[in-house]
Amino acid sequence: MYVYQDYDQRLLEERVAQYRDQTRRYLAGQLSEDEFLALRLQNGLYIQRYAPMLRISVPYGMLASKQLRALGKITREYDKGFAHVSTRQNIQLNWPEVADVPDILAELAAVQMHAIQTSGNCIRNITTDELAGVRPDEVEDPRPWCEIIRQWSTFNPEFAYLPRKFKIAVNAVPDADPAVIGVHDIGVQVVHGADGETGFQVWAGGGLGRTPMVGSVIGEYVPWRHLLAYLEAILRVYNKYGNRDNKYKARIKILVKALGPEKFRELTEAEFAELKDGPMTLTEEEVARIRQCFTEPDYRDDVDGAALDQALAENRAFNRWYHTNSHAHKRDGYRAVTLTLKKTGRIPGDISDSQFEKVADLADRYSFGEVRNTHQQNMVMADVAKDDLFALWQELDALGFATPNLGLLTDIVACPGGDLCSLANAKSIPIAEGIQRRFDDLDFVHDLGALDINISGCMNACGHHHIGHIGILGVDKKGKEFYQITLGGRGDKVSRIGEKMGPSFESHEVTGVIEKIIHTYVDQRLENEPFIDTYERIGMDPFKESVYG
Template sequence: MYRYNEIDQRLVDDRVSVFRDQTRRFLNGSLSEDDFRPLRLQNGLYVQRQSPMLRVAIPYGTLASHQLRALARIARTWDRGYGHFTTRCNIQFNWVRLAEVPDILAELAKVQMHAIQTSGNCIRNITTDQFAGVADDEIFDPRPYCEIVRQWSTLAPEFLFLPRKFKIAIAGGEEDRAAVRFHDIGALARLDADGQPGFEIHVGGGLGRTPMVGQCLKAFLPRAELLNYFEAILRVYNRYGRRDNKYKARIKILVKDLTLEGFSREVESEWAYSRNGPNTISPAGFGTMEAFFAGPRYADRLPHDPASLEALRHNRAYLRWVERNVALHREAGYRIVTLTLKKTGVPPGDATADQMDVVADLAERFSAGEIRVTHEQNLILPHVAHNDLFKLWVIASAHGLATANAGLLTDVVCCPGGDFCSLANAKSIPVAKAIQERFDRLDYLFDLGPLELNISGCVNACGHHHIGHIGILGVDKNNEEWYQITLGGREGNRSNIGRVIGPSFAAADIPATIETLLETYVRLRNEDELFIDTVERVGLGPFKIAVYGSTHEANH
């Protein structure tokens, strides 16, 4: 992973010092709330329902074990002993004290971490595929490009006050595992006819109040022009994006208003000024950055350990875990392991300080000291020898980190909702818990097969409900919490926005309604057909009728 140089470290240390003084002046009354608000947001500090919340950046979701230990230390010392991993691959501390935030930022700086640009109308955390660098379908590793974009965008004056927040994702595999098409800019790894690396560029994707799938702006962009082209897109957005209405300020609205063709003309015109300019990335520049992501030295041959094979044959719980939570690796003899933060009864994405320490230990023992954070709110160990899987599983199981439900119904993606967020219309965590408890049967989950369920507490869609195969959105109905259900959302290469099935439901009715949807799927599915494929084949009609009881009610 990338290591700070002297300039990087000084920049982060100076930010901590400046914010410490700003916080002191706010607390002694010499800095007003209106003046302090943009300053705290620039340092990832929000005011929530219960207390301030600090959002810490995890660039492209990559952590070293010593960094995860630092996060555990922060959780114990300055929070309530846990942290929340988000759908943007960040971590949030929900119970910090304002006066102590500069101390937390100073602690982060010691391990080359910060909270810069985790909020505000700027370029947020750059995200990527959680299997980057190790996936067996990878065209090339996207992480060096993520780091190049991160350095270019961090504290870039021109892009610190955009019309609205801005999100960029870069993916390197044949399959899009980074939800690229739901970002303001998305880049997919491609090779041209001569085998030269570059990117397919998508623009105007996003969720929130007006969900849209991004459109292909450029079929192939040479990698050397990545920053020049991104700069052209952002300058067009900065120039024409709406600043008079925050609900129409995202780039997706601008692309819609100008049309893709009109937006493309503006970008190409702007790009003409910067093409081959100072931000063009040289082969040497790529080489320097790629060296940071060379990865560990893998053993040439790893014959299967008889004890591990015996465990796989005779331990059903372990077999289930391997089936769901272990993925193929580009290196023979190695695997990618998902540690799910979705044990029933625990808020999705939450990890205790003790669990963070355990994951750091596992990473050092089994995964070259490296951890990844996924936008599904789980943790990844990307370099595990297949002979170590059973030993790893035993330890992870003892600490609530080995629920065999990755990609299944109870692997719920969920925002903090009304329990914490001041923007939420309804609570998310109790609904997630009720669903997990209702369907906490692994045999049943495995029979259903892969099924993504996402929950958001408001239209800001931090739980990505629009792209869940089943999506749940909290809504305010006469000052009461109700929940709207969507079906048919999908991320990946066949991205799609879910559609609302009908009137909303009370919280108590959600588990039974989900069960009705699942029973309908089981009745209608073809052999080995996934839930999402059945929904796309038969449409919403049969599900509406099953849930609402009649064609008339379903069309209400």
């Protein structure tokens, strides 16, 4: 992972000192609420329903063990003993005191972490596939390109006051989209040209929220040297023509739709013509410098595959976990392992102070001192030797992170919802727990196969409900919580927005509705047919009939 240079560290420390003084002046009454608002948002601090919320940046989801230990300490000393993994691979604290935030930022800076640009109308955390760098099927490791974009976009004055928040994701898998670039403001697909040289297909205008849309291809092939110039061209068009009068129409997706992809492309190419071959042109030396931060770990050549085979044959529970929660690796003798933060009865994506520290210990012993946050609110150890898998599984099981439900019905993605968020119309966490408890039968869940359920407490879609196979959205009806169901969304091979089923349901009805949907799927599916394939084959009507009669 990227290691901060002296100037990176100095920048963080100066930013902490600056914000400490701003906080002091605010608490002393020298800055008004409105004056402090912009300053705290620049440092990731929100005021939520019951307390402040601090969003901590985790670029492309990567965390070193020392950072995990720091998060454990911070969570214990400044919060209520737990934190939350978000769908953008960040970490959120839900109960910090405003006066403590400068101290938290100082402790984060000591381990090369921060909360810069995790809120406000700027370019947010750059994300990618949590298996980046170890996938056997990726074109190349996308993380260096994420880091290049991160360095270019951080503190860039041209992007300090965009019409609205802005999100960029990078994908390097040719026949799938684990980074979900189709629903980002800008999506970057790494490709190799006919000559084998790296380039990028660039998408723009995707997004979820109030008006969900899948983006359009704006740059069919952008040579690697011109990546930043092309991205800046898109941002310039957005800055010039984006709507600043209505925040609900301010995202770039609205602009791309209003202009049309062809016109937006024309405007982008005109800006690009002025920027191309200018100061933002990448050099081989700079790309090599960044790539050196993502070198392969010291893999072993003596991994004992026979030990794994014996453990798989002798232990059914381990065998199930292995085939559900571990993934193929580009290196012989290794697997990537997902730690599922979705045990029934726990808040999806939450992790405690002691769990942070224990995961750090496991990362040091089993995965070269690194873990990654995932878009599904889990964590990944990307480099585990096969002969260590059984021992790791035992320790994860004791920790509560070995539930073999990855990608299955109870691996639910859910935002904090009305329990914590001031924007939410309804609670998400009780709905997720109710579904998990209703389907708390691993044999049945495994028989169903791949099935994504995503829950959001409001139209901001932090739970990505639009791209769940089954999406659940909390809505307010005259002060009462209701839930709207969508079916058919997906964010894997392609991005697609789910279709609304019909009238919404009260909270006590949701679990029963999901059960009817699942039973309809079981009745209609072909042999071993996943839910999303069944839905695409038979459409909405059979599900509506079972639910509404």
